[in-house]
Amino acid sequence: MSRELFIKPMREFHVRNLNEWESRIIRMFDGKVPTVCEWVEASNIVKVLNYIGGDLLVHVNFPQGGGIDFDHAEEVDGVVRICSKGDFVEVKAESLMFWSLGEDYSWDYFWLESYSESYLFVAKGCAYNRIPMTYHRLHDRMESSEFYKFMRMLKNKVEMEE
Secondary structure, rough: OOOOHHHHHHHHHHHHHHHHHHHHHHHOOOOOOEEEEEEEHHHHHHHHHHHHHHOOEEEEEEEOEEEEEEEEEEEOOOOOEEEEEEEEEEEEEEEEEEEOOOOOHHEEEEEEEEEEEEEEEOOOOHHHHHOOOOOOOOOHHHHHHHHHHHHHHHHHHHHHHH
């Protein structure tokens, strides 16, 4: 079997995934995408996550490492439930932050901060999600603004290598 039989569909998925990610971000902010935006109410956090999620468009990186394909979020007694294919994780969310790294929306991400941990929501097809070292809790070892600086550095490094 040809390797191209597997590579071409994967490449096409990444293109579709990133186009949809970009489209949802632009629509969410009516075309005026900020560098950072924050939501603090659990009900608003769930609305935003459900707007960007669905169709398994988003991958969630867990604080303890690894992650899941995000399906939807629910609010249960002020707690945010992150759901994926019948499984879920409950988070006592402090805030949800959106961070943009500029015109290339594939590097944009959502940072869910609980009172003790951080969860990272990224486009499933993004470059960050394809770097093996990113599954080792990098986001949970930094504050949100420090992680933003790290992402800018990583983005610049990846672009220089392309």
